[in-house]
Amino acid sequence: MECSAGARAPIAMVTRRLAPTVVAVGDRPTVTGPVEWAQQVVGSVEQLAVRVGTAVWVPDAWPPSVSGPEIVYMCSPGADRERDGYHLRGLDESERLLVISGYRRRPGARLESRLAAVEGMPFETLSRPDGQPPHVVVRTPVLDVRISGDALSRASALHLARGLILVQAKR
Numbered sequence: 031m032e033c034s035a036g037a038r039a040p041i042a043m044v045t046r047r048l049a050p051t052v053v054a055v056g057d058r059p060t061v062t063g064p065v066e067w068a069q070q071v072v073g074s075v076e077q078l079a080v081r082v083g084t085a086v087w088v089p090d091a092w093p094p095s096v097s098g099p100e101i102v103y104m105c106s107p108g109a110d111r112e113r114d115g116y117h118l119r120g121l122d123e124s125e126r127l128l129v130i131s132g133y134r135r136r137p138g139a140r141l142e143s144r145l146a147a148v149e150g151m152p153f154e155t156l157s158r159p160d161g162q163p164p165h166v167v168v169r170t171p172v173l174d175v176r177i178s179g180d181a182l183s184r185a186s187a188l189h190l191a192r193g194l195i196l197v198q199a200k201r
Contacts, residue, residue: 070103078103078116079199086132087175090193096120096128096181128179135174155191160184166191
């Protein structure tokens with residue numbers, strides 16, 4: 031790695047006892063091992079459902095102030111891995127990000143501690159309190175669907191959560 035004159039080379043630290051191995055370079059860690067993601071952009075949510083191998087949950091309407099969505103199938107490399115999840119993502123006019131992510135539910139998977147149940151919502155819906163960056167998780171039968179990003183207020187994130195619909199793969 032080349033460095034400009036007078037600049038110090040970043041220090042690489044390797045944690046050997048944990049899997050996956052995390053190699054941190056400077057302030058931006060690079061994660062290697064079984065949690066790496068491969069990405070594939072797909073053209074429709076129906077194609078996404080085919081890739082994921084089950085019906086997917088997506089918003090009924092994408093916010094008009096946000097571009098997209100770009101639809102991305104996410105998987106961990108390796109032939110024996112179960113298909114993992116997906117992202118719908120876009121930017122608003124200020125290039126602030128909106129991401130709606132679906133991940134297979136894993137029994138006993140721990141969600142962040144700041145999420146609290148939201149009353150009167152379909153399924154099990156959890157959100158951060160007012161005044162914190164928007165992050166909503168809707169726990170559907172097969173997937174956890176996460177709505178986050180700085181392009182949204184908490185109210186608009188909850189509005190998207192209320193409008194999630196099930197999309198089946200077209201045969």
